[in-house]
Amino acid sequence: MHDTIDIITMGCSKNLVDSERLITQLEAAGYRVTHDSENPEGDIAVVNTCGFIVDAQEESINTILQMAQRKSEGTLRKLYVMGCLSQRFLSELKREIPEVDKFYGKFDWDQLLSDLGKTYRPELRNHRRLTTPSHYAYLKISEGCDRHCSYCAIPLMTGSHRSRPMEDILDEVRYLVGKGVKEFQVIAQELTYYGIDLYHQRRIAELIEQISDIPGVEWIRLHYAYPTDFPTELLRVIRERKNVCKYLDVALQHVSSIVLKAMRRNITKDETYQFVEMLRREVPGIHIRTTMMVGHPGETEADFEELMEFVRWARFERMGAFAYSEEAGTYSAKTFTDDIPEEVKQARLSKLMRLQQRISAEIQEQKVGTDLRVIIDRLEGDYFIGRTEYDSPEVDPEVLISATDYPNLSIGQFYDCHIISADDFDLYAKPISL
Numbered sequence: 001m002h003d004t005i006d007i008i009t010m011g012c013s014k015n016l017v018d019s020e021r022l023i024t025q026l027e028a029a030g031y032r033v034t035h036d037s038e039n040p041e042g043d044i045a046v047v048n049t050c051g052f053i054v055d056a057q058e059e060s061i062n063t064i065l066q067m068a069q070r071k072s073e074g075t076l077r078k079l080y081v082m083g084c085l086s087q088r089f090l091s092e093l094k095r096e097i098p099e100v101d102k103f104y105g106k107f108d109w110d111q112l113l114s115d116l117g118k119t120y121r122p123e124l125r126n127h128r129r130l131t132t133p134s135h136y137a138y139l140k141i142s143e144g145c146d147r148h149c150s151y152c153a154i155p156l157m158t159g160s161h162r163s164r165p166m167e168d169i170l171d172e173v174r175y176l177v178g179k180g181v182k183e184f185q186v187i188a189q190e191l192t193y194y195g196i197d198l199y200h201q202r203r204i205a206e207l208i209e210q211i212s213d214i215p216g217v218e219w220i221r222l223h224y225a226y227p228t229d230f231p232t233e234l235l236r237v238i239r240e241r242k243n244v245c246k247y248l249d250v251a252l253q254h255v256s257s258i259v260l261k262a263m264r265r266n267i268t269k270d271e272t273y274q275f276v277e278m279l280r281r282e283v284p285g286i287h288i289r290t291t292m293m294v295g296h297p298g299e300t301e302a303d304f305e306e307l308m309e310f311v312r313w314a315r316f317e318r319m320g321a322f323a324y325s326e327e328a329g330t331y332s333a334k335t336f337t338d339d340i341p342e343e344v345k346q347a348r349l350s351k352l353m354r355l356q357q358r359i360s361a362e363i364q365e366q367k368v369g370t371d372l373r374v375i376i377d378r379l380e381g382d383y384f385i386g387r388t389e390y391d392s393p394e395v396d397p398e399v400l401i402s403a404t405d406y407p408n409l410s411i412g413q414f415y416d417c418h419i420i421s422a423d424d425f426d427l428y429a430k431p432i433s434l
């Protein structure tokens with residue numbers, strides 16, 4: 001279809017924000033744009049790639065190859081690739097997939113407008129056409145990362161930490177509130193660093209306070225913090241502000257001091273325990289989302305048992321885990337041998353996640369009989385699906401409400417709900433405010 005562009009986004013919510021900005025620019029230039037269409041039909045395709053781990057890289061490459069096949073069949077006129085994968089492996093991709101008309105990195109996608117003969121409009125830089133449900137949005141406050149964890153390739157792709165000006169972020173929030181957004185997932189590779197480069201001090205607490213002051217902002221949820229040198233004033237903001245969710249996504253990765261040192265995390269076992277204690281003390285009722293890694297080079301059975309004991313003690317409300325995967329160019333790949341067999345990694349991963357499943361089920365069961373505020377995301381089958389302040393979209397448990405019993409609920413609205421039952425991850429509820 002002439003003058004239709006299909007954008008396909010791979011990977012994380014930070015990529016999604018870039019795609020949403022690009023869509024706005026393309027539509028302002030007169031194009032019709034689809035996003036993640038099941039049946040792409042435009043004569044131009046843009047693949048926004050992920051380069052995080054091997055599985056994500058393969059998925060991105062397979063998507064590019066599918067689009068290249070369309071081009072060879074004559075149903076696609078132009079194919080462009082942007083994002084983390086092309087930032088990281090530009091020369092290899094050019095050589096291996098010559099069907100692509102042009103590759104862009106993570107930060108030069110605005111050049112695509114010029115290559116299409118259009119003009120980038122800077123006055124729209126904070127405008128986005130949301131691809132999420134209209135009541136929530138991801139809010140990216142910075143790019144890059146100054147941490148250098150042994151296993152992580154992200155700094156190789158995104159470079160050093162760069163904060164967005166506070167005024168730009170607040171303008172974007174006001175714009176999105178005007179479009180009906182009530183809930184903001186604040187995202188960054190490392191949000192606690194916000195402000196250091198621009199203002200020579202951490203200003204994440206001030207930023208969140210300023211966002212929470214904007215009329216119409218109902219929920220703010222914080223993603224991707226780092227435990228070392230954590231700005232404790234942020235906890236006061238989470239505790240005191242009604243529209244800042246009692247929720248923090250902070251990747252801890254491990255607890256063994258030996259493994260943490262090998263990971264270059266700049267924190268010890270004792271400090272990690274103290275950090276979790278501080279979060280729970282300063283923000284009563286906080287739900288902590290974290291990520292753990294098993295199988296980092298050198299991790300012994302004793303190290304893994306320390307991790308299991310820590311997870312039993314911490315009782316994280318939300319926890320994911322993954323097995324170490326060697327990434328080319330990282331400190332770990334250059335320094336260590338990937339010495340733990342894949343079957344050992346997977347056995348440890350399964351054991352850890354079975355433990356977490358039991359903990360999650362117990363925590364969810366404790367919510368039965370309580371009343372919680374729920375926002376409705378969608379109607380699916382016989383249920384309205386919603387979330388509490390403790391649940392981020394896509395990654396966290398959900399709340400199910402019978403659509404047969406309560407057919408008049410509205411998507412994007414808040415309801416006070418009574419929790420009537422729970423399974424390992426999700427809650428079942430009935431509204432008490434209609």
